[in-house]
Amino acid sequence: MTPQQPPFGAGSNRRDFMRNGFSSLALVCTFAAQSSLKGAEITRSTAPTSAGRRFKAATPFTPFSRDLPIPPTLSPVSTRQGVDVYAMDIQEGLTEILPGFETPIYGYEGIYPGPTIRARKGRPTIVRQTNKLSFDSNVHLHGGYVPSAHDGHPMDVILPGKSFDYTYPNDQDAAYLWYHDHAHGRTAHTLYYGLVGSYLLSDDREEELGLPTDPEFDIPLTIADHAFNKDGSFRYSENVDLGFRGDTILVNGAVSPRMAVKRRLYRLRLLNASNARSYTLKLGNGRTLLQVASDGGLLEQPVLRSTVLIHPAERIELLVDFRGFRPGSEIVLQNIDGESAGTRNVLRFDVERGGGAEEFKVPRGRMRTIEKLPAPNASRRWDLSLATASGVQWRIADRGYDPERIDVRPRLGTSELWQWHNPSNRIHPMHLHGMLFRIVERSSGVIHPADRSWKDTVGVLAGETVTVQPWFVPYTGRYVFHCHALEHGDKAMMLQLEVER
C-alpha cells in the first residue's frame, strides 16, 4: 500500500486549505494528542488521521454535528423541442467537510456530490460536459438505457479542455440513476475525490402511487467512506486486493450528519458511492424500513426490511413515515458492519415538533409488473479471481480488460444466464452497463424479495455463485461489465460485450 498523491498536481491554483485558524489549530491539536494515545483501536493504519482515533471531546469528526447537505438541483440551460439541455464543468474544487478546512476535490460544477438532475421519462436530456481537469475524463450514466456512444465507455473520453454532449433518451421506467467518471484505470481515484452525482428519473406511475417527488421530501443520500490527512485533504491509499476502506462515513459530503425531518412521509434514496465498502443499514430503534425501489426502479411490491445491505454502486429507495415518531425523537441510521464509531454512524433523523397533518399514502400491494424476459439462449460462467503473477490484478474468467477484445456478442433482444462464480474472499459488486438484469439464483440461499426486480449491480459475496439474467435491450453496440469495487474494476476486472443486431 503506497499513499497516493493528492489530486491536485503542481502548478494548480489550489488555495491554502486552512481558512479558519482557530478550528485548524484545534484539529491539529487533536491529531497531535491522539498520536500519543496508546493501545485501543490503533490497528488499521499508522498514518496520523481522522475518525479511527477520535477524541472524546467534540472534533470535526463528531457525528450528527452538521446538517445534511442537499446537492443543488441543476436547471437546464435551454430547452429545444422538448429536450432539456444541461451543462456542467468537470473541475477542481474546494469543499468544507471538516469545519475550518477546505478539502480539495474533483467535482461536477466543482462540488461534491455533484448537482442532481431531475429528469422525466419520455423527455430526453442532453448534458454538455466540459472537462476542465488536466487529464481525460468522461461520464457514465449508471443504470441508464443509453446508446453506446453516450454510455461513458472507458475508452471514450473527453480530453482536457473539450466538451461532449451526452444524450440521454430517458426512455425507461423511473429509477435512481447516477453519473460518475469512467475513464479507464482511474475511477478509484476520481470517484473518491468527488466525481459523483444523482440523476433522478421520474414517471407517471410513481406519481400515481403517491411517492414523494418534491425535492424537500425526496432526498438522495450519497454514502461513501473516506479518510483525511491532517490538512483536511482526503487521504487515499491504494489496496487492489481489499479495495479502499475509509474510517469516516460521509453522507452527501458531510461527516455522519443530522437531518431535520417533519412528521410526514420521506423518500430516502440511498446510493452507495463508496470505492469498495458495503454497508448493512439499520434504524437505531429497530424500526423497519419500507423499500420501494432498487437499481432499476420500483419493486413489484414494497418490502419491509429490518436491515438493508447495500453494496458499492447499488441504489435502494426507502419510504420512512416520521409520523410514527414523537416530536424531538432522534433516530440514528447505523451501519451495523462498521468497525468503529466513524464507520457505524451514518445519519441521524431529528424529528421536528409540529407537523403530522399532511395527507399522503404509503403504497401497499402491487406497484408494477416486471416484464417477462425471453427464454435464455446461452449460459455463461464467469469466474472472479485474483491474479498475482505480475502485480495484484483481478480477473473475470481469467481475463483482464482489453479494449481491443470483445468478450461476448449477444443478439439484441435476447437474454442469457450469466453465472458469477466467486471463489475469492472479497465481495464483487458486478455491474453491467446500458442494460438491466434479474437475479435468478444465489448459492448462498434465497433471493431477497427486494432483489427480485430489475438490477444493474449485484453484490457477489465471498464464496458465492450468483446467476443473473441480463436482457440485451434496447441498443446495439459496445458496453462493458465490471466489478464496481473500483480498485478491482480499474485493475482490471472488466470485460466487454457488443450487442449485435
Ligand SMILES: [Cu+2]
Ligand atoms: Cu471486485
